[in-house]
Structure formats: C-alpha cells, structure tokens
Amino acid sequence: MCGIVCYVGKQKAKPILLEGLKRLEYRGYDSAGLAVQNGPHIDCFKAVGKIIELEKKINDLEIEGASGIAHTRWATHGEPSEINAHPQTDQEENVFVIHNGIIENFYILKRKLEKSGATFSSETDTEVLAHLIARNFDGSLQEAVRKTMTQVEGTFGLAVIHREAPGEVVVARRGSPLIIGVGKDGNFAASDVAAMVRYTNEVIHLNDNELALITEDQVSISTAQAKAVTRAIEKVEWQPEDAELNGFPHFMLKEIYEQPETARNAMRGRLELSEGVSKLGGIMPVWDQLKECRHMVFVACGTSYHAGCVGRYIFERLTEIDVEVEIASEFRYRKLNFPPNTFIVAISQSGETADTLAAIREARRKGARLLGIVNVVGSSISRETEAGIYNHAGPEIGVASTKIFVSQLVILTLLAVLLGRHQKLSLTEGVEAIKALSNLPDLLRRVLSQDNHIQAIAEKYYCCNNWLFLGRKYEYPIALEAALKLKEISYIHAEGYPAGEMKHGPIALINPDMPTVAIVPQDSMYEKMMSNIQEVKSRRGPIIAIATEGDRKIRELADEVIEVPPTLEYLYPALTVVPCQLLAYYCARFLNRDIDKPRNLAKSVTVE
Numbered sequence: 001m002c003g004i005v006c007y008v009g010k011q012k013a014k015p016i017l018l019e020g021l022k023r024l025e026y027r028g029y030d031s032a033g034l035a036v037q038n039g040p041h042i043d044c045f046k047a048v049g050k051i052i053e054l055e056k057k058i059n060d061l062e063i064e065g066a067s068g069i070a071h072t073r074w075a076t077h078g079e080p081s082e083i084n085a086h087p088q089t090d091q092e093e094n095v096f097v098i099h100n101g102i103i104e105n106f107y108i109l110k111r112k113l114e115k116s117g118a119t120f121s122s123e124t125d126t127e128v129l130a131h132l133i134a135r136n137f138d139g140s141l142q143e144a145v146r147k148t149m150t151q152v153e154g155t156f157g158l159a160v161i162h163r164e165a166p167g168e169v170v171v172a173r174r175g176s177p178l179i180i181g182v183g184k185d186g187n188f189a190a191s192d193v194a195a196m197v198r199y200t201n202e203v204i205h206l207n208d209n210e211l212a213l214i215t216e217d218q219v220s221i222s223t224a225q226a227k228a229v230t231r232a233i234e235k236v237e238w239q240p241e242d243a244e245l246n247g248f249p250h251f252m253l254k255e256i257y258e259q260p261e262t263a264r265n266a267m268r269g270r271l272e273l274s275e276g277v278s279k280l281g282g283i284m285p286v287w288d289q290l291k292e293c294r295h296m297v298f299v300a301c302g303t304s305y306h307a308g309c310v311g312r313y314i315f316e317r318l319t320e321i322d323v324e325v326e327i328a329s330e331f332r333y334r335k336l337n338f339p340p341n342t343f344i345v346a347i348s349q350s351g352e353t354a355d356t357l358a359a360i361r362e363a364r365r366k367g368a369r370l371l372g373i374v375n376v377v378g379s380s381i382s383r384e385t386e387a388g389i390y391n392h393a394g395p396e397i398g399v400a401s402t403k404i405f406v407s408q409l410v411i412l413t414l415l416a417v418l419l420g421r422h423q424k425l426s427l428t429e430g431v432e433a434i435k436a437l438s439n440l441p442d443l444l445r446r447v448l449s450q451d452n453h454i455q456a457i458a459e460k461y462y463c464c465n466n467w468l469f470l471g472r473k474y475e476y477p478i479a480l481e482a483a484l485k486l487k488e489i490s491y492i493h494a495e496g497y498p499a500g501e502m503k504h505g506p507i508a509l510i511n512p513d514m515p516t517v518a519i520v521p522q523d524s525m526y527e528k529m530m531s532n533i534q535e536v537k538s539r540r541g542p543i544i545a546i547a548t549e550g551d552r553k554i555r556e557l558a559d560e561v562i563e564v565p566p567t568l569e570y571l572y573p574a575l576t577v578v579p580c581q582l583l584a585y586y587c588a589r590f591l592n593r594d595i596d597k598p599r600n601l602a603k604s605v606t607v608e
C-alpha cells in the first residue's frame, strides 16, 4: 500500500520521480505528490487520483533540482485529497516528508504539538512526522529523524528532505519496506525495487529501526540508537521490461500469460527426475528439523491463503505431515499451542503483508520454527523466517494476483515431494510427480490457447450480478480463488463453495440468472461433483464447467465447457485456476473496469 520513491544525483529529479511513481502505482493510487529540492528551494506538487493527474499538473513546468521525494497514496488517515496527499510539511515548510505505515500515537503527539503552537492542515498521521522532524532539526537532518523515531509508535517507511539540508534525503524504516538503490549517477530509495530497476539493480535493504542518509555519492546507514551499520550491496534479478506491458492491454493479462514461464522458473534447477525428488537449497539451514516435522501451519492472506488451502491437500497426499491452514489476520488471535518441531510456513507474494508478518512474529514467540514461501527477495518475511523458498517469478504488478498463485502451488508441490520422499512416498510416485511437474508449463499453454473461447463465455454472462463457483477437495480452494478474482476486479458478487455444501443452504440462490462455474476435472471427486451439477441443472441454473479434455458426460449437463488437459489429481488446480482468471479478466473488461487498479484495493497490504 502506498509507494515511496526518492532520488539524489546528477540528473533532474522530476522525470525520475514521476517514472518511479508510475512503477509503484499498483501499490496505491488515490492521490500522489512529489517534492523536488534545488538548494534551499523546495517545489511541492500534489494531485488527487492516479499519477497521470500529477503528471498533467507538472508536465509543462520547469522544475529544477536533482534531489527529491515522491509518493503514491492509499488512504488510511483522512480521505484522498490534495491536503492529505504526501509530501506533508510543517507550518514553516522546512521539512517535507512522505510516509507508508501508520503512526499509532499520532493523536497524542498532535495534541501536544498543537498545544506548543503547531498548526496542522491535514487529517494525516504523517503530518505529525513533519512537525516533529522540524522541531528536532538542529543542523543535521539525520539526527532529527533519529530523534523522531524514538518519539513515534507504529509503523513507518519514510523519506524526508529539509530546506537546510540540500542534496540529502534521509529514509527510515520500522515495519514498512524501504530499499536503497545504489546508482552510477546518484542514489535512490523506494518501497519497492520496481521503482528503481530502470536505473540500477544494486540494492541495500534497510532493516527495522534503521535510517539512512543518502546523498549523490554516499549512503550511510545507522540504527535508531546511532550505531553505524555496514551492509553489503545485493543484486536484484528483475529486469526493467518485467515491469512493462510489452503489448498486453493489462498487467493482469500479461501475468496470466506468463504462467507457463512462471511455473518453469519456480522449478528451474530444482527437479531431480532420476531420484524422484526436488532440491530446495533455501531450506537446507533447517533441514535436519524439517525432515522430522509432522505438523505444519500455513499462514497467508487472500490468494496466497487459497494456495495454502490447495497445499494442505497436496501435503496430505504426498507426506505424513498434518497441515493446518490459517488466515494470517485471525491466526495471531488464536490460542497458539504447537506440538514440538512445528513449522509455520508463511506464504506471501510481496513478503510484506502486515497480517502475515504479525502472524509469524506471534508464532516465533510461541516457539514455532519459521519458513517462508516468498516472491520478493529480501522482503520482510524472507528475512524474518529462518529459511525458505523463493518463487523467482519476477514482479507481479496487476493488483489481482495470478501468476504467483500458480507459482506457489508449484513450490508447495516441490516441498511436499521433497519431504514426502523422506516419509511415505515411493521412488515411482516421486518420479511421477517430477515428470508431471515438468510437463506443467506445456499444459498451461494448452489452457491459455482457449482464451477466445473463454472471452466469448464471459461476453455471454458478464451482465449477471451473482455468480457461484463450486469445487471439491483440491478444487474447493480454486472455487474460492475464482470467486475472489471475479469480485475484486469486476465488482460482481461471487461466492466460492465446496459443492457438497450446496444442499445446506446456497442452493436456494440458484435461478436462471445466476451462473454456476463448476470445477470438475476427472479426479477422485468427479462423480460427486457431477451429482452436484445435476442439482444446479434441475433448478435451471446456467452451468459453466471447467472439465478434463474429452469429457463427454459433462457436455450433456453444462451450458458451456472449458477444457483443461489431463494431469495428476494434485496438479489440476494449477490448470483449473487459469480459466477462472481469464473469465474474471474478461468480465471485468466487458464491464470497463480498471483491471490493474481495482477500486479500494492496493498491492501489498502493509497495514493490519
């Protein structure tokens, strides 16, 4: 949520900051702003709406200055408005600050500051930071920020400039990501590497309770307690073109089409066919305990949670480990009592989801071991877990997660095969799994080749206001995921149900205007699903079936059929989810929705 980008260097800051903001727009997009410094002079501009509104405002202006800060906002305190957009400033307009996160004691601080003469103009918690830093400034911006860090409670990734500290940007972090980019002609900082990859792939991750003074040719990091920190520069693998549309109308469609490659990347170098096993270097630090583990808890949110739900069935099939799956925002409020050697597996694309982070912190306190399945290298979850597996999927820009879901399913299968081979899984079953996994990219391509057919189905049904998605066992989480995809980008109401639950209530909803998407590949649940589809048919509900290629029986029941090629039962979900993603995408497109930036949503939810 919200995006930060900063630059200090030799070039003009305005175009670099605007470019960075565009790359971050998927993180929040209800208002945006930037401040550019030229000696003691600071120009600040803000606009409500998408970055394009800010761009229109400043496009023709000559804004001098080679350092500055910029922000795209997803409102928490105060409605989206120019006043509430960042940068926020103090009443003398000496300090300009941008901030992700929430200052929890802002109300108390605000009252205190007001009593001592400060006047506030916005409703934001961020403005408190500007006033505090201004008051704490005594010639050194870095020290003013350090002191402010001791006064505020809550979470922040922040960046600040001061009239009397030209050529300096100070950034600080507690609980909200901040990454420094080390460039040739200057240095950067951002909440997400996507904002900087065009200029540099050399980064330094800031840890919680650290701050950094960034100038044109220097980055110096220290802790809130003024201890100097030396940290190595890391190279990021993302390429600038990863964050471009490359001819696709939307990132979501591009990412749906990237899925064969994403699946391949998740497996690259990790398959050992002759031994029927996978190789996962990232979990080796905890391997001795992990291979003895008999109890795991997957914690995640949203789409990543649905991947965990499929993962539970995969683990049941391939290992002897009991798996629970928990929604991260609920998990931390449970009475946690783990058997010895329990592993918590945090599943997260961004690695920054506040609820998932809070869940693993609580689990650590209760003595559990921690693993991560994360896409963003160096993200908070990847650093707070003991070991883990990266997705290597490149950036996912569309707010609705697609390619990462398939990647998470692949990684969970690899982990289950590896652990299963040390438990109950035979060589033959291991080899069968590895073979099927290596075929997955081709099978995904076959599903994608039905794009036009799926688009035609979406055209027929997109006006229906309510949809039902049904699945069983492995396909129940796919029903949940499909309903989530449809509602978040098309705003159509949709429900995902385990098909066996129909008769306990939801069947009352069935009518000729409510399509049911039945996810019915030829797996162990096929016959049961067919009976459930009959029940819908008898009540004259239209049926869109996602079924295995060549299934004739389903054609007698369903109004529309989308085929997926045959595979192992536990790999079907990686295929059946793709038509659901495309259906959601095309319905949203027919409804003219803003697909990559749906209303009220933001990628990476860094507030609880």
Ligand code: F6R
Pocket: 301, 302, 303, 304, 305, 347, 348, 349, 350, 351, 352, 353, 356, 399, 400, 401, 402, 484, 485, 488, 604, 605
């Ligand atoms: C839905 C979606 C969200 C995320 C959720 C968790 O399309 O993208 O539900 O899956 O916010 O995010 P991560 O995986 O970054 O922890």
